[in-house]
Amino acid sequence: LIAGNYDEAKLLLEPSQPVDIADAIGSLPLILQALAFRLLKKNEAIEVYEYLDPVVQQTLLERLRSGEVLEIVEKMSPDDRVQLFDELPAKVVRKFLSALSPGERKVTAELLGYEPETAGRLMTTEFIDLKEMQTAAEALSLVRKRAPFTETIYSLYVTDKERHLTGILSLRDLVTADPSRPIGDVMTRDVVNISTNTNQEEVARAIQRYDFLALPVVDKEKRLVGIVTVDDLIDVIEQEATRDIYAAGAVQPGDEDDYFQSSLFTIARRRILWLLILVLANGLTTKVIAMNDQILKEIVLLAAFIPLLIGTGGNVGAQSSTVVIRGLSTQKLKSLGAIRAVVKEAITGALLGVFMMLVVFPFAWWQGEGPLIASAVGISLISITTLAATTGAILPLLFDKMKLDPALMSSPFITTVTDIAGVFIYLSTAKWLLNSSLT
Amino acid sequence: LIAGNYDEAKLLLEPSQPVDIADAIGSLPLILQALAFRLLKKNEAIEVYEYLDPVVQQTLLERLRSGEVLEIVEKMSPDDRVQLFDELPAKVVRKFLSALSPGERKVTAELLGYEPETAGRLMTTEFIDLKEMQTAAEALSLVRKRAPFTETIYSLYVTDKERHLTGILSLRDLVTADPSRPIGDVMTRDVVNISTNTNQEEVARAIQRYDFLALPVVDKEKRLVGIVTVDDLIDVIEQEATRDIYAAGAVQPGDEDDYFQSSLFTIARRRILWLLILVLANGLTTKVIAMNDQILKEIVLLAAFIPLLIGTGGNVGAQSSTVVIRGLSTQKLKSLGAIRAVVKEAITGALLGVFMMLVVFPFAWWQGEGPLIASAVGISLISITTLAATTGAILPLLFDKMKLDPALMSSPFITTVTDIAGVFIYLSTAKWLLNSSLT
Numbered sequence: 052l053i054a055g056n057y058d059e060a061k062l063l064l065e066p067s068q069p070v071d072i073a074d075a076i077g078s079l080p081l082i083l084q085a086l087a088f089r090l091l092k093k094n095e096a097i098e099v100y101e102y103l104d105p106v107v108q109q110t111l112l113e114r115l116r117s118g119e120v121l122e123i124v125e126k127m128s129p130d131d132r133v134q135l136f137d138e139l140p141a142k143v144v145r146k147f148l149s150a151l152s153p154g155e156r157k158v159t160a161e162l163l164g165y166e167p168e169t170a171g172r173l174m175t176t177e178f179i180d181l182k183e184m185q186t187a188a189e190a191l192s193l194v195r196k197r198a199p200f201t202e203t204i205y206s207l208y209v210t211d212k213e214r215h216l217t218g219i220l221s222l223r224d225l226v227t228a229d230p231s232r233p234i235g236d237v238m239t240r241d242v243v244n245i246s247t248n249t250n251q252e253e254v255a256r257a258i259q260r261y262d263f264l265a266l267p268v269v270d271k272e273k274r275l276v277g278i279v280t281v282d283d284l285i286d287v288i289e290q291e292a293t294r295d296i297y298a299a300g301a302v303q304p305g306d307e308d309d310y311f312q313s314s315l316f317t318i319a320r321r322r323i324l325w326l327l328i329l330v331l332a333n334g335l336t337t338k339v340i341a342m343n344d345q346i347l348k349e350i351v352l353l354a355a356f357i358p359l360l361i362g363t364g365g366n367v368g369a370q371s372s373t374v375v376i377r378g379l380s381t382q383k384l385k386s387l388g389a390i391r392a393v394v395k396e397a398i399t400g401a402l403l404g405v406f407m408m409l410v411v412f413p414f415a416w417w418q419g420e421g422p423l424i425a426s427a428v429g430i431s432l433i434s435i436t437t438l439a440a441t442t443g444a445i446l447p448l449l450f451d452k453m454k455l456d457p458a459l460m461s462s463p464f465i466t467t468v469t470d471i472a473g474v475f476i477y478l479s480t481a482k483w484l485l486n487s488s489l490t
Numbered sequence: 491l492i493a494g495n496y497d498e499a500k501l502l503l504e505p506s507q508p509v510d511i512a513d514a515i516g517s518l519p520l521i522l523q524a525l526a527f528r529l530l531k532k533n534e535a536i537e538v539y540e541y542l543d544p545v546v547q548q549t550l551l552e553r554l555r556s557g558e559v560l561e562i563v564e565k566m567s568p569d570d571r572v573q574l575f576d577e578l579p580a581k582v583v584r585k586f587l588s589a590l591s592p593g594e595r596k597v598t599a600e601l602l603g604y605e606p607e608t609a610g611r612l613m614t615t616e617f618i619d620l621k622e623m624q625t626a627a628e629a630l631s632l633v634r635k636r637a638p639f640t641e642t643i644y645s646l647y648v649t650d651k652e653r654h655l656t657g658i659l660s661l662r663d664l665v666t667a668d669p670s671r672p673i674g675d676v677m678t679r680d681v682v683n684i685s686t687n688t689n690q691e692e693v694a695r696a697i698q699r700y701d702f703l704a705l706p707v708v709d710k711e712k713r714l715v716g717i718v719t720v721d722d723l724i725d726v727i728e729q730e731a732t733r734d735i736y737a738a739g740a741v742q743p744g745d746e747d748d749y750f751q752s753s754l755f756t757i758a759r760r761r762i763l764w765l766l767i768l769v770l771a772n773g774l775t776t777k778v779i780a781m782n783d784q785i786l787k788e789i790v791l792l793a794a795f796i797p798l799l800i801g802t803g804g805n806v807g808a809q810s811s812t813v814v815i816r817g818l819s820t821q822k823l824k825s826l827g828a829i830r831a832v833v834k835e836a837i838t839g840a841l842l843g844v845f846m847m848l849v850v851f852p853f854a855w856w857q858g859e860g861p862l863i864a865s866a867v868g869i870s871l872i873s874i875t876t877l878a879a880t881t882g883a884i885l886p887l888l889f890d891k892m893k894l895d896p897a898l899m900s901s902p903f904i905t906t907v908t909d910i911a912g913v914f915i916y917l918s919t920a921k922w923l924l925n926s927s928l929t
Contacts, residue, residue, distance in 0.1 A: 068682060070699055191665070198666045205644050205661070205703075222644070222661060226630070227637045243507060259728070260509055262721040264644075264703065281720055282701040288724065289698070292731035293816055299738050300812025300901055301805055315834065319841045322809050329805050330846055333798040337857055340794035347790045354786055354793040355779035358800055358909050359772040365804075366740055366768050366902045370761050373739025377732055395754065402758045407769055418776055462739055462901060463805045470797050 069095065073102035085114035097123055101131045105138045112143075121150050128202055129155070130175040130283065133162045170254050171247035173287070174268045174277030177201045180208045183217065183235030187228040194222065203280055206265040209238050214274040216242055216267055244269050247276060254279055255287045256382070295380055298458035299373060301325040325463065332467045336361075336474050343478040346485065352419050353481055356428050359411070361473040364435035365466030367403055371396045371443030372465045379447060379457050389452075393444045400440025404433035423488060427481040434476050439469045508534065512541035524553035536562055540570045544577045551582075560589050567641055568594070569614040569722065572601045609693045610686035612726070613707045613716030616640045619647045622656065622674030626667040633661065642719055645704040648677050653713040655681055655706055683708050686715060693718055694726045695821070734819055737897035738812060740764040764902065771906045775800075775913050782917040785924065791858050792920055795867050798850070800912040803874035804905030806842055810835045810882030811904045818886060818896050828891075832883045839879025843872035862927060866920040873915050878908040 076087050076099070088111055091099055100108065100123050112120055124132060124147055136144045136159070144163075148156055158176050165171025179197050181190050190207070198204050207225065209218040218238035228237045244267045245254055258266055258281055268277045302322055340347070340357075347354055375392060378384030384392055408429050416425035443465045447457035515526050515538070527550055530538055539547065539562050551559055563571060563586055575583045575598070583602075587595055597615050604610025618636050620629050629646070637643050646664065648657040657677035667676045683706045684693055697705055697720055707716045741761055779786070779796075786793055814831060817823030823831055847868050855864035882904045886896035 068680065068700055070701075195666055198662055204665070222665070223637055226643070226661070226665075227634055241507065259724045261507055262509075264720075281703075281724075285698045285720075285724065285727065288727055289731075289820065292728075292735070293820065296731070296735055296738060296816050297812060299735060300808045302809050302812055315837055315841065318834070318838050319845070322806075322838070323842060323845050326802065326805055326809075326842060326846060327849065330798065330802050330850060333801045334853055334857075336797040336801070337794045337853075340797070341791060341857055344790050344794070347786075347793055351783050351786045351790070351793075352780060354790075354796070355776045355783070357793070357796060358775040358779070358913060359769065361797055362772045362775070362800075362906060362909055363765065363769050365905070366765055367761075369739045369902055370741050370765075373736060373741055377735050381728065381732065395757070398754055399757050399761070402754065403762060403765060406758070406762055407765060410766065411769060414773055414776075418773075418780055463808055466804070466905075467801060470801055474797060 069098040070102045072099045073104075073107075077104050077107045081110060085111055088115070089119075093122075097126045101127060105135070108135055109138065112139075121147075125151055125155060128175055128177060129158045129162055130173060130202075132159055133172060136163060137167070165247055168251045169247060170245050170249040170251065170266075170268045170279055171277075173251055173254065173283050174247075174279045175202045176277045178206075178208060178265075178267075178275075178278040179204060180210045180214075180275060181220075181234055183209055183211075183233060183238070185234055186231055187225055187234055187237060188230035190234050191225055191230070194225070203265055203278070206263070206267075206278065208267055208275055208278070209234060210275050216244060216269060216273070216275040218242060219267065221264075242267065244275075245279070246270070251284075251287045252291050255284045255291065258284050259288070291380075295376070295458055298456070299376065299461050301329070301461050301463035329463055329467050333470060335471045339471060339474045340478070343482070346478060346482045349485070350424065350481070352424060353427070353478070356415060356419065356424065357474060357477065360428065360431060360435055360477050361470045363407065363411075363432065364439040364469040364473045365462075367400055367436045368439035368443035368465040368469045369462035371400065371440040372447055372460055372462055375444045376447045376457050376460070379451050389448045393441060393448065396444035397437060397441040401433060401437040403440070404436030407436070408432050423484055424481070427477065427484050430484075431473070431477040431480045434480075435469065435473045438472055438476070439465070442468055442472075508537040509541045511538045512543075512546075516543050516546045520549060524550055527554070528558075532561075536565045540566060544574070547574055548577065551578075560586075564590055564594060567614055567616060568597045568601055569612060569641075571598055572611060575602060576606070604686055607690045608686060609684050609688040609690065609705075609707045609718055610716075612690055612693065612722050613686075613718045614641045615716045617645075617647060617704075617706075617714075617717040618643060619649045619653075619714060620659075620673055622648055622650075622672060622677070624673055625670050626664055626673055626676060627669035629673050630664055630669070633664070642704055642717070645702070645706075645717065647706055647714055647717070648673060649714050655683060655708060655712070655714040657681060658706065660703075681706065683714075684718070685709070690723075690726045691730050694723045694730065697723050698727070730819075734815070734897055737895070738815070738900050740768070740900050740902040768902055768906050772909060774910045778910060778913045779917070782921070785917060785921045788924070789863065789920070791863060792866070792917070795854060795858065795863065796913060796916065799867065799870060799874055799916050800909045802846065802850075802871065803878040803908040803912045804901075806839055806875045807878035807882035807904040807908045808901035810839065810879040811886055811899055811901055814883045815886045815896050815899070818890050828887045832880060832887065835883035836876060836880040840872060840876040842879070843875030846875070847871050862923055863920070866916065866923050869923075870912070870916040870919045873919075874908065874912045877911055877915070878904070881907055881911075 072091070076084055079087055084107060088096065127135070136147070148159060151159065162172060177200060179194055179201055181193065194204050194207065205222045207220050207222065208216060209220065211217050218240045219242050220234060220238040224237050225234070243257065243261055245257060247268055247270055254266065263281070265278045265280045267275055268279060270276045375384065375396070411432055412425055412429045415428040416422060419425055419428065446460040446465065450460050451457040511530070515523055518526055523546060527535065566574070575586070587598065590598065601611060616639060618633055618640055620632065633643050633646065644661045646659050646661065647655060648659065650656050657679045658681050659673060659677040663676050664673070682696065682700055684696060686707055686709055693705065702720070704717045704719045706714055707718060709715045814823065814835070850871055851864055851868045854867040855861060858864055858867065885899040885904065889899050890896040
């Protein structure tokens with residue numbers, strides 16, 4: 052390509068999948084991206100463009116002639132266009148909107164009007180709607196005619212005069228039906244639909260639950276306005292998983308997609324808030340120890356076990372909160388119920404504490420030079436693990452009940468809460484043991 | 491239903507989606523499940539059965555008459571049948587296998603022969619294969635005929651005499667094609683295929699990348715043996731995300747699906763291994779502190795800042811490892827490269843350390859009664875956060891390079907590593923500061 056061997060490059064791009072071509076273009080140096088893109092055939096170019104990285108999409112917008120750009124933007128499918136506009140500065144979007152053909156402009160403005168991360172934003176308005184009276188043969192010829200302009204022809208929708216959804220049928224139903232029968236007889240009247248303001252996570256869960264290829268979206272007046280297809284939702288499922296994983300690591304969710312392209316300060320900004328909250332909470336641990344410095348002065352070696360105890364407590368708490376948060380997010384916890392989940396985790400925590408004491412107690416006896424420290428470590432170990440597991444289970448459930456995101460009660464947060472309580476339990480136990488052994 | 495009002499119950503189940511019926515049956519008391527299930531129509535019963543929870547499936551197997559059971563198992567689609575057999579004891583599976591019709595038996599035994607979590611296990615053998623010579627009209631009538639017996643009719647496959655895959659076409663291509671043209675002219679020859687032993691995670695990634703509804707699976711001789719459909723892969727994507735999230739919380743991955751049904755000991759067993767490894771590692775922290783007890787004896791208040799320092803280090807390390815592990819798992823880190831990722835994380839760690847010092851230093855001055863502890867805390871805070879971020883990035887990348895699962899380098903592990911190093915850095919700094927201030 053650098054050598055200007057266009058024909059060869061063209062051949063190279065020929066037999067590939069659009070997404071592979073998009074990747075290849077994205078990996079080229081900036082100045083060659085526009086060149087390579089121009090080599091594509093018109094139809095292919097639009098498909099490839101939809102698969103390009105947002106950053107590359109924007110570079111191309113700047114480097115292609117405005118006529119070329121307008122043609123691409125005009126021909127993109129409405130949902131992909133809205134996704135692109137989301138990334139562009141408002142000024143550029145306004146320019147594009149006014150240059151679009153009236154029909155496309157109206158659709159795009161409408162989609163942009165819905166809240167981000169709702170079904171309204173994800174959906175495409177390019178679907179096939181049929182009427183109950185049409186025969187299967189008529190419907191099939193209509194599908195043939197409209198196939199080039201719609202996102203999917205496999206899910207077909209039947210509406211009445213007021214555009215209310217009355218039934219769905221699949222292309223499979225249509226193809227296998229008696230050609231002369233009206234589709235009203237073939238369609239399924241029991242329709243699962245979602246509303247334009249349904250959250251994308253819920254949409255993903257519905258499509259996953261019913262194994263559908265697409266879901267119809269209706270507006271407030273129950274009129275069919277668009278469909279959401281399974282390929283868009285796979286990305287949503289991955290994005291939501293990333294969000295949960297980030298939350299579990301106390302990384303503030305942002306635009307997860309472009310993390311590996313964002314600047315150092317953006318990255319730091321997304322992490323500092325949680326760190327500051329946690330560092331302030333950890334200040335309490337410092338206070339608790341400072342208030343108990345009398346006992347530490349008497350037995351300095353007690354300090355040596357603080358990291359082990361609070362570390363273990365933190366790990367047990369992290370395990371519990373991980374399992375509970377994931378269970379809430381996949382809705383699998385429902386079958387067990389909140390109270391039984393907490394009880395189960397509490398007992399698990401106690402069990403784990405007992406197991407670990409078998410290792411830790413002898414170690415503490417040896418390293419702590421005697422039974423006093425070993426007993427303090429052992430007793431507090433079991434209390435801390437039980438408490439940590441309980442807290443790790445309760446806090447996310449409580450947040451969920453309060454309609455807050457349970458993922459905020461992430462492992463680092465649970466760890467910090469456990470730290471404070473753990474140090475307090477440990478030092479109090481040691482003080483109590485010391486006093487009883489003296490009297 | 492309890493009152494024996496069967497007709498009403500039947501009506502109630504009538505208009506629902508199979509998955510909803512499956513849920514309703516699953517929530518019934520054990521003795522009623524079989525009763526409710528018998529009320530379903532034959533065809534519906536099989537579909538509903540495929541959606542039932544594995545536990546309920548097994549209960550039904552025991553409670554229905556063996557004739558009924560055999561009919562269901564015979565009519566299930568091969569991939570769902572294999573999934574059921576995976577859960578059953580080997581003895582029961584052998585009994586079922588021998589009772590299946592020869593054709594179904596052969597297919598099922600074949601699928602069971604592939605490794606778990608590979609494309610071979612996920613795929614169904616019920617697909618439509620066409621020949622290049624057939625006209626679009628011929629092909630369409632073939633599709634019509636075979637529609638009731640295949641999982642999808644939207645992805646069609648073209649094979650030669652040796653059953654080698656030569657092309658694919660979608661039902662959309664077929665429906666819109668000129669009826670008299672041979673499908674060899676319409677099909678796409680550039681086929682993305684996977685092999686029977688491809689890991690399910692890779693299969694999911696491929697289907698997500700290309701936005702396909704199904705992927706063809708070929709054997710070692712490149713013959714088409716099955717297809718994997720998108721609905722099976724959505725479950726895989728969720729399962730893999732759960733696995734990553736569990737790993738991030740140091741919960742050993744097991745059968746994630748049935749967690750909320752497993753016993754306390756199973757749960758504890760899945761967590762104890764990691765906890766024991768971590769507790770042993772934390773023993774090193776104890777050793778480090780015990781070896782430095784001289785300085786703690788002199789300044790007991792130093793101990794009060796240990797949890798804060800190692801806690802913060804752990805949190806920063808957890809953030810870095812979370813982002814890097816997720817980046818490896820979604821393959822988005824590729825665009826940045828390993829070395830640049832580590833450098834980026836190291837600088838971020840240092841930045842975060844400086845930010846936090848602005849809060850922690852004054853606090854340590856006040857609580858630690860003077861500049862000595864404050865300086866020790868401040869200096870080690872920056873060193874610890876930098877080290878933690880670097881370790882959090884390097885260890886998962888190293889594991890990935892060594893072909894081990896990077897998710898094993900989870901937050902709790904990074905936290906523990908940081909604990910040991912953090913205590914050492916802190917106490918050494920304090921010792922050095924004390925010595926310099928004395929001389």
